[in-house]
Amino acid sequence: MGHPWVYSNEIEMTPEVKDLTPGVITTFENAAGEPIGTGMFNPRPLVVGRILSTEVNLKIDEDYIFNRLSRACALRDRLFPEPFYRLIHAEADGMPGVIIDRYGDVAVVQINTAGFSLLENELQSALKRLLNPNAIVFQRSSTVRTMEGLSLEPDEIFGKISERTELIENGLVFLTDLASGQKTGWFYDQRGNRAAVAAIASGARVLDCYCYLGGFGLNAAAGGAKAVTMVDRSEPALALAQAAANRNGLSNICKFEREDAFSFLEKAVKAGERWDVVIVDPPAFVKSRKDIAAGLRGYRKLLRLAAQLVEPGGFLFAASCSHNVDETAFSEQVRHGLADAGRTGRLLRAAGAAPDHPVHPFLAESAYLCSELLQLD
Numbered sequence: 001m002g003h004p005w006v007y008s009n010e011i012e013m014t015p016e017v018k019d020l021t022p023g024v025i026t027t028f029e030n031a032a033g034e035p036i037g038t039g040m041f042n043p044r045p046l047v048v049g050r051i052l053s054t055e056v057n058l059k060i061d062e063d064y065i066f067n068r069l070s071r072a073c074a075l076r077d078r079l080f081p082e083p084f085y086r087l088i089h090a091e092a093d094g095m096p097g098v099i100i101d102r103y104g105d106v107a108v109v110q111i112n113t114a115g116f117s118l119l120e121n122e123l124q125s126a127l128k129r130l131l132n133p134n135a136i137v138f139q140r141s142s143t144v145r146t147m148e149g150l151s152l153e154p155d156e157i158f159g160k161i162s163e164r165t166e167l168i169e170n171g172l173v174f175l176t177d178l179a180s181g182q183k184t185g186w187f188y189d190q191r192g193n194r195a196a197v198a199a200i201a202s203g204a205r206v207l208d209c210y211c212y213l214g215g216f217g218l219n220a221a222a223g224g225a226k227a228v229t230m231v232d233r234s235e236p237a238l239a240l241a242q243a244a245a246n247r248n249g250l251s252n253i254c255k256f257e258r259e260d261a262f263s264f265l266e267k268a269v270k271a272g273e274r275w276d277v278v279i280v281d282p283p284a285f286v287k288s289r290k291d292i293a294a295g296l297r298g299y300r301k302l303l304r305l306a307a308q309l310v311e312p313g314g315f316l317f318a319a320s321c322s323h324n325v326d327e328t329a330f331s332e333q334v335r336h337g338l339a340d341a342g343r344t345g346r347l348l349r350a351a352g353a354a355p356d357h358p359v360h361p362f363l364a365e366s367a368y369l370c371s372e373l374l375q376l377d
Helices: 062-079 120-131 188-198 215-222 235-247 261-270 289-308 327-341
Strands: 005-007 024-029 035-041 047-053 084-089 098-103 106-111 135-140 153-159 165-169 172-176 205-209 227-232 254-258 275-280 310-320 345-351 370-376
Touching (some): 062 084, 084 165, 098 120, 120 135, 165 188, 172 235, 188 310, 188 370, 205 261, 215 227, 227 235, 227 261, 289 310, 289 327, 327 370
Parallel strands (some): 106 135, 205 227, 205 275
Antiparallel strands (some): 005 047, 024 035, 035 047, 084 098, 098 106, 135 153, 165 172
16 A cells, blocks of 8 residues: 555464565565565564555665655755755655755764665765765764664764854854864755744844744744744754854844743743744754653643743744654644643644655655644634
8 A cells, every 4th residue: 555664463473484685675565475575674672564665576776766856856956055954864765764865065873774774885876976065974873773683883974074063044153163163064954944943033022932043043033033942952052053143143132042942931831931933953862752742741731831932912932843753743742732821823834844854755654754833712
């Protein structure tokens, strides 16, 4: 039916199958012995098979990867005016477990499946053929790799990168540290949501919690906000956000606070502070299924605190990037948080990730970002 994953309980695990090299390219067959397609097999994780194509005996090599990269690049170049985007988004771009973010002439790569780990050299060669980048950063520290039996290792940089890399989003210049920043350095997935918040920020006092490198806050400032307060507990991230504010001529209306977001929100509630626009875009509260209950309570508390800080008639933007929290569950916590805060309002916009983070049409699991923009009474 098009779903690209095969689970361990769906495979006849003979001794020969169990002994296959993790990540091996093979042909999958149904119970009747009819071929389903070509894919990668790893006997270790829950998802043992990742189908790449319904074509049987397809050769997965540098040319295959180059073709996938070329198609993905053509799509992004149609979507965005500058070469700053997510180039490869795993299954949705036909490369399971592979994430590639592009920063002009620098590519940051995460390989989180055993199959593409075996093809790392071919991937690197294909990237060089397509983009001829000044540098490629391979990140191998994601804990997702351990599920595939891959080791966690320090980043490896081919070429040279500067201490501060510039990127362009919605006409603004931002700064990131590709050697030691979070994830792949920038969260391109919120591009459209940041633009939506900026569109209602004119003349507003804005609070941006979990601001990281200033994505939401600086977009709001450029959208005409009167004053923007950005909160994050990371000193290096705030330093880059402040440098970007200076770079864009927005530092006169931006204030930066280094503090834990929950602590800041609780103090602001006690002090009776209010903002016209409040943004809460936290890191994932739910890392695995066992964390769901605690994570949902965290979202509910976050929304309760944030809602209390919104001026009547003001706006609240909230997001979740937890893979294990779907749109329905997140929306429920938003409602609970509003009720706990004694607030009502209206939902203006519910959105996922930007289009350079496409969703595989047969793999609901590839949709992970949930967000809601509300006006509160």
